[in-house]
Amino acid sequence: MSARPVRIWGRASAFNLQKALWGLAETGIAFERIDAGGAFGGLDAPEFRAMNPNGRIPVVDDGEAVVWESNAVIRYLAARYASGTLWPESPAARSEADRWMEWFQNNLYRPFMDLFWGLVRTPEAQRDWPRIEALVATCAGHYRLLDQHLATRPYLGGDRFTMGDIPAGTSLYRYFAMDIDRPDVPNVQRWYDRLRVRAPYQAHVMVPFDDLVGRLDF
Numbered sequence: 001m002s003a004r005p006v007r008i009w010g011r012a013s014a015f016n017l018q019k020a021l022w023g024l025a026e027t028g029i030a031f032e033r034i035d036a037g038g039a040f041g042g043l044d045a046p047e048f049r050a051m052n053p054n055g056r057i058p059v060v061d062d063g064e065a066v067v068w069e070s071n072a073v074i075r076y077l078a079a080r081y082a083s084g085t086l087w088p089e090s091p092a093a094r095s096e097a098d099r100w101m102e103w104f105q106n107n108l109y110r111p112f113m114d115l116f117w118g119l120v121r122t123p124e125a126q127r128d129w130p131r132i133e134a135l136v137a138t139c140a141g142h143y144r145l146l147d148q149h150l151a152t153r154p155y156l157g158g159d160r161f162t163m164g165d166i167p168a169g170t171s172l173y174r175y176f177a178m179d180i181d182r183p184d185v186p187n188v189q190r191w192y193d194r195l196r197v198r199a200p201y202q203a204h205v206m207v208p209f210d211d212l213v214g215r216l217d218f
């Protein structure tokens with residue numbers, strides 16, 4: 001690790017930044033966050049594109065590697081700084097955690113974000129209610145699946161908190177705060193109760209809900 005703190009670029013209200021930031025804070029290493037994206041801009045600057053040619057946040061630089069894509073960021077930080085905790089040492093246990101990161105990205109992420117944008121980040125007069133209802137139903141199905149999995153274990157990867165909890169766990173704060181019908185998912189609720197007592201979750205995911213209400217033009 002270099003002498004200076006790890007740097008992470010991204011605005012505090014961005015979902016993918018929150019995932020990475022939560023993971024970074026769980027490692028316990030020193031870091032600094034640099035505002036970028038949204039109203040802060042900067043994603044098209046040549047220096048930023050040199051770090052991430054996609055012009056998206058989050059980006060992390062620890063002096064050894066510059067990493068983008070939030071799940072890749074979480075895996076890198078877990079492997080580098082939290083082996084044995086966030087990053088299970090046995091390949092089988094790591095695979096269990098890892099597959100829930102993939103599951104989230106490939107199943108829940110898109111409908112969840114579309115729901116959040118369609119409901120919370122869209123002015124009431126412009127909301128597409130049939131689409132919102134369809135997204136609520138799709139998300140409900142995914143949270144029910146999580147609920148079944150969590151019926152026999154406290155965390156997605158098994159009996160302890162790992163990187164596998166971070167992507168889907170980040171969605172819980174927004175999901176339970178949205179004014180929508182939710183299915184009965186007591187195991188997900190208990191999992192959320194376990195996550196939301198963690199200081200890094202409180203600091204980086206549970207930001208005031210009003211701060212998450214963005215504008216349609218970014």
Ligand SMILES: N[C@@H](CCC(=O)N[C@@H](CS)C(=O)NCC(=O)O)C(=O)O
Nearest residue numbers: 014015016037038056057058069070
């Ligand atoms: N798949 C990428 C998605 C990155 C992404 O779309 N980030 C959003 C914020 S959540 C972004 O950069 N938006 C542009 C902006 O904030 O200006 C990841 O997981 O990191």
